[in-house]
Structures are given as C-alpha cells and as structure tokens.
C-alpha cells in the first residue's frame with residue numbers, strides 16, 4: 001500500500017508538492033481553507049472582470065516544464081506561457097525611463113541612451129553572473145538546505161568568496177553601473193524579498209540575471225489559470241483536493257505526525273503532513289505549543305518579516321494599448337536610507353514607489369471588449385506597524401489613483417467600473433498570512449540557508465514545510481525548487 005500524505009493548503013507550493021508526490025505514487029490529499037486553489041495566486045472575479053491577486057511575473061518557465069515532465073505530464077497540455085518583450089518599464093524620479101529586455105542587444109541600446117559606457121559595463125556584469133549562476137543556482141536554490149558545517153567547507157567558502165557575499169545588492173550594481181537609476185531599477189526586487197537594495201545580500205543579483213537570460217513570461221489566462229492548471233494536473237494524478245476545508249491542528253503524538261485535525265474535529269490519518277499554510281501563521285495556529293521547537297511566539301517576534309502590499313484591482317471601461325504590461329515607478333524616496341524607509345515601518349503618503357500591471361493587452365479575455373483591468377501594488381508596512389487602515393484606506397486609495405498618472409494612466413477616476421482594495425489586514429485575515437507580510441520572512445543573512453526554517457521539521461518526524469518562509473525562500477521559482485526538495489525528503493524518510 002502506498003504512503004498517504006496530507007497537505008495543508010493548495011497554494012502554489014502545496015500544489016507543486018502534491019504533483020511531485022502523486023507522480024511518485026503517494027496517496028495525496030490537500031485540505032484547503034478557501035473555496036479556490038491557488039493561495040495568494042488564486043485570483044477573483046468582479047462582475048465581467050477577472051483579476052490575478054498576487055504573482056504577475058513568471059520566471060524560469062523550465063521549472064514548470066520539469067515539474068510536469070518529472071511527474072509524467074506535459075506542461076503544454078495544461079498551460080501556455082507567453083514571453084514579454086521588453087519585460088518591464090521602469091520610470092525614474094527624474095522623468096526618464098528604461099525598458100528592461102531579454103533581447104540583450106535592444107537592452108544595451110537602451111543603456112547607451114543613459115551613458116555610452118553602460119553597454120560594456122552590462123557585458124561585464126552579465127559575464128560575472130554567468131559564472132555566479134553556474135556556481136550558485138544548483139547548490140543554493142536548487143538543492144535541499146545543508147547544515148551550517150556543510151556551507152563552511154573550504155571549497156564552499158572559496159566558491160562563495162569569488163562573488164563578494166559581504167556586498168549589498170546596491171554595491172554589486174554600483175560597482176558596474178555607477179548610475180543610481182540603473183542600480184535601483186535592477187535591485188528594486190529586493191522589496192519583494194522583504195529588504196531594501198542597500199541592505200539586501202548581493203546573492204540576489206542572480207534574479208535580474210535570470211530575467212535577462214530566460215525572460216519574463218505570462219501564463220495565458222493569467223496566474224489564476226496557472227493555479228487552476230496546477231490543481232487540474234494534481235487531480236489528474238489522483239490527488240484529492242478538499243476545498244472549504246480548514247485544518248484546525250496538525251495531529252502530533254510523541255514527536256511523530258499522525259495526521260490532521262479538521263475544524264469539525266474529524267481526524268484524518270496520514271504518514272506524512274506537508275504544511276503549505278504560511279509558516280509563522282501555522283506555527284502560531286496549527287502546531288501544538290509543545291511541538292513548536294525553537295519557533296515560540298518570542299522567537300517569531302524577533303524574526304524579521306517583509307512589507308505588506310496595498311492593492312488596487314480596477315475594472316475599467318477603456319484600454320491602455322500603448323502602455324506596457326509591467327511598469328514600476330521608482331520615486332526618489334527609494335534613495336532615503338533612514339530606518340522607517342529601509343525596514344518599511346512607515347507608510348509613504350507623499351511619494352511612494354509602486355508597480356502597475358496592465359494584463360489585458362496580452363490577455364484580452366479578462367475584461368469585456370474595449371475594457372481592461374489594472375493591478376496596482378504599493379509596498380506598505382506589515383500589520384506589526386499599526387497603520388489605521390479603517391480610517392486611511394479611502395484617502396490612500398484616492399491618492400494612489402491620482403499618482404497613477406506618472407505611469408501614463410491619466411484621468412483614470414472616471415473610467416473605473418469596479419474596484420477591490422486590499423490592505424495588510426486583508427492579506428492577514430483573508431489569506432492567513434502572518435502580519436500580512438506577503439513576501440514572508442525577510443531575506444537577510446540571519447534568515448537564509450541554514451538559518452531559515454527548514455523544509456523537513458527538526459523536531460517532528462513526518463512533518464514538512466513548503467512555502468516562502470522556509471528554505472530556500474519566497475517567490476514562485478524558489479517554491480517550485482522547494483517542492484522538489486520536499487518530495488526528496490519524504491521519499492528518503494518514508
């Protein structure tokens with residue numbers, strides 16, 4: 001008889017792990033609190049408009065090909081990806097902008113408009129990252145975490161030193177480009193890792209490199225379609241997905257997992273349990289106090305969590321055909337280095353940086369003819385910093401709608417037909433994300449590699465974690481890699 005695995009949560013991490021395990025012959029059942037699979041990626045409908053809720057940037061499509069192929073399926077039977085070219089437009093505080101592109105020739109001509117020596121500087125940066133990718137991707141992102149000693153072997157140290165890991169992301173880009181606009185354009189994704197470019201470890205310069213190398217993609221039908229395609233693949237492999245089925249507790253006896261306890265007190269027996277629910281939320285709510293190991297409330301309070309996001313999902317009665325799919329506005333406030341701006345503990349009510357996705361130009365099916373949707377994301381403090389959203393939400397929404405004009409969305413107010421707004425409280429309460437910190441535990445040295453919560457529990461046999469707060473980190477590429485590691489551990493243990 002095959003081993004049975006229960007998974008708590010049908011987020012991308014839970015679905016990817018289920019696909020891998022079912023592909024290897026395990027009996028897998030997923031218990032999901034919401035009425036839809038997909039977690040932060042599940043999306044929603046408002047009248048005739050359809051919205052993605054979380055991810056909008058798909059990197060490394062080969063990871064999805066591998067996930068399906070290694071489980072005996074064909075990715076293209078489930079979902080199609082379109083490459084975006086150029087893949088992002090970044091507007092700067094001085095009214096200039098640059099289009100980022102994986103057509104490197106086109107990108108270098110963009111760079112030449114800024115300064116004539118920049119194309120050559122980019123070649124040097126790219127060549128360094130060819131080597132960095134070769135050395136780092138497999139051993140850090142693409143493999144299960146090792147012990148601290150494993151990282152301290154002379155060969156590992158020699159390898160790491162070549163890329164000056166003590167540098168920040170900002171320094172890495174500054175060494176090559178010496179233009180703050182480019183430095184911030186390429187290092188801004190640090191925000192999505194819960195840090196700031198001037199404090200984020202330089203290892204993350206691999207992310208923009210991977211975008212230049214492999215491109216940025218969009219799943220046809222949006223990320224909500226990616227979510228339902230993953231769920232469909234899991235079901236085709238025999239996985240049972242129970243929606244509207246919140247788990248109350250992980251059932252643990254004598255330091256070994258026995259299964260799950262559901263909110264109706266029913267017990268579900270399993271040989272292994274994978275927790276895909278947000279790590280810190282699950283530690284507080286799903287793991288019995290005596291089985292939490294080092295992750296007590298005191299420890300969670302000391303750990304650093306990412307910012308949250310203020311979201312506007314707008315259904316509008318017009319299209320912006322000439323504006324790109326992805327745009328970021330970088331305000332000069334990104335250059336402020338005082339504490340509240342570095343750790344996102346203050347709400348920027350004057351001139352925040354923000355991101356807008358205009359998906360209908362590539363995915364017209366998400367709105368009626370001539371209409372479109374917009375997705376607006378503004379980094380904001382997580383709920384530990386007590387912003388009074390009940391009183392602030394309306395005025396902040398009005399302020400952001402006006403600010404959208406800096407990205408070309410002029411006179412938007414009169415075109416809005418439907419709108420949904422999320423604050424840090426929405427992520428916390430409706431998506432069960434600890435403190436609404438949507439990018440999970442910050443990615444700083446004290447919370448990376450052997451210092452990040454591991455995939456395989458250190459104190460409960462048969463318990464595994466999958467998601468952005470555990471090794472190797474947040475974002476879809478890391479979570480897909482983590483699913484491979486989770487399946488590896490489960491096979492080894494069971």
Ligand SMILES: Cc1cc2nc3c(=O)[nH]c(=O)nc-3n(C[C@H](O)[C@H](O)[C@H](O)COP(=O)(O)OP(=O)(O)OC[C@H]3O[C@@H](n4cnc5c(N)ncnc54)[C@H](O)[C@@H]3O)c2cc1C
Nearest residue numbers: 009011012013033039040054055056057247277467475476
């Ligand atoms: C606004 C935003 C933009 C983002 N942009 C990108 C991007 O462009 N590219 C990218 O790669 N990543 C992006 N991310 C990050 C990405 O969405 C996350 O890394 C990913 O969704 C995390 O997946 P997960 O499976 O770990 O968790 P989740 O997506 O949070 O899924 C966890 C699931 O567990 C369920 N659950 C929780 N508690 C229980 C319970 N008690 N019982 C049963 N089920 C439960 C939840 O309902 C949820 O479905 C973005 C995130 C946000 C919020």
